[in-house]
Amino acid sequence: GDSVTQMEGPVTLSEEAFLTINCTYTATGYPSLFWYVQYPGEGLQLLLKATKADDKGSNKGFEATYRKETTSFHLEKGSVQVSDSAVYFCALIPEGGYQKVTFGIGTKLQVIP
Amino acid sequence: EAGVAQSPRYKIIEKRQSVAFWCNPISGHATLYWYQQILGQGPKLLIQFQNNGVVDDSQLPKDRFSAERLKGVDSTLKIQPAKLEDSAVYLCASSLTGGFTDTQYFGPGTRLTVL
Numbered sequence: 659g660d661s662v663t664q665m666e667g668p669v670t671l672s673e674e675a676f677l678t679i680n681c682t683y684t685a686t687g688y689p690s691l692f693w694y695v696q697y698p699g700e701g702l703q704l705l706l707k708a709t710k711a712d713d714k715g716s717n718k719g720f721e722a723t724y725r726k727e728t729t730s731f732h733l734e735k736g737s738v739q740v741s742d743s744a745v746y747f748c749a750l751i752p753e754g755g756y757q758k759v760t761f762g763i764g765t766k767l768q769v770i771p
Numbered sequence: 772e773a774g775v776a777q778s779p780r781y782k783i784i785e786k787r788q789s790v791a792f793w794c795n796p797i798s799g800h801a802t803l804y805w806y807q808q809i810l811g812q813g814p815k816l817l818i819q820f821q822n823n824g825v826v827d828d829s830q831l832p833k834d835r836f837s838a839e840r841l842k843g844v845d846s847t848l849k850i851q852p853a854k855l856e857d858s859a860v861y862l863c864a865s866s867l868t869g870g871f872t873d874t875q876y877f878g879p880g881t882r883l884t885v886l
Contacts, residue, residue, distance in 0.1 A: 662813075690872050701775075701862060701877040702814070709872045747813055751871045758827060759804075759875065761813030 660685040664748050664762035671738055671769050679733040679765045681722075681748035689750040691715075691724055691731040696745045696764070705733075705746070738769045773797065775878035777863050783884045789851035792881045796844070796865030802826075803840055804875065805848050806862040814862055820846065821869055850883075858885045 665680040683689065693705040693715070706715030708724035708731065715722050720735045731748060748762040776795040784790050796803050801822050806814035817836065818828040823843040831838070835854070840846040850857055860880040866873045 694877075699879075701879040702864075703877070704874050707872075707874070749813075754871060758816060758819070759814075761815075763811070763813050 660689070660750060660752055660758075660760045662748050662750055662760055662762035664765050666763070667745075667766040669765060669767050671767070673740055673769055673771050674737045675769075677733070677735040677738045677742075677767070679746055679748075679767070681731045681733065681762060683729050683731065683748075683750050685729075685750055685752055685760075687753035688726070689752050691722070692749040692751070692759075693720070693722055693731070693733050694747040694749060694761075696747065698744070702747065738767070740769045740771055743767055743769045775863055775865055775876055777861075777878035777881055779881055780879065781882050781884075783886065784853055786855055786885050787852040789849065790853055790883065791847055791849045792861050792863075792883075794846045794848070794863030794878060796846070796863070797876055800865035800867050800876075801843075802866045802869035802873075803846050804864040804866075805838055805846070806864065808860040808862055808880070810859070817848070819869075826869070853883075853885045855885050858883055 661684045690709040692707045694702040695705045706717040708715040711726035745764045747764045803820045805817045808814040817831045819826045820840040823840045838848045862880045863878045864875040866875045
């Protein structure tokens with residue numbers, strides 16, 4: 659079945675450091691790929707998405723590129739801020755049909771001043 | 772535009788009691804989802820509605836969980852009787868069409884503690 663594998667956290671970085679959170683997936687065809695963010699005490703929010711191979715999703719300084727050849731969708735940010743502290747979830751929706759989202763386990767990011 | 776509303780935000784019950792959660796999706800959204808998020812894990816889909824019909828309930832423990840979507844708008848998720856392992860955050864989400872490139876919008880969740 660479909661699955662998403664994320665690097666386990668927590669990840670602790672200093673402010674202005676470079677961030678990479680790895681995500682790989684298993685699915686047939688060309689699924690849609692998503693990154694969601696969950697701030698403390700809040701629900702999940704869509705951070706960015708890519709629906710075709712080689713597409714780059716971007717939002718709030720975060721980027722992720724859909725790599726079919728490596729079945730990956732790694733999240734990156736050039737300079738993190740304390741306000742980026744949250745849990746980040748990689749997710750996929752299989753190609754075609756109705757949505758059925760499969761989430762990764764989430765990676766907690768803590769940014770210290 | 773108003774977001775997805777859920778209530779209550781927190782609930783504490785004893786095991787074997789029953790509990791119900793309510794969700795009001797974004798106006799006009801055809802698809803509604805209920806997820807269970809256990810601490811330290813990603814959300815797991817419990818049930819998906821398209822308008823007022825069930826599209827997927829393969830991971831819903833039907834012996835104790837039930838859900839309905841009234842007139843294709845609001846939805847209620849019920850647990851009866853609750854078990855300790857039901858302690859989790861229950862998330863409701865909605866999307867405009869349910870298509871696989873569509874965006875899901877999540878509510879703040881209901882945190883359930885079963886003692």
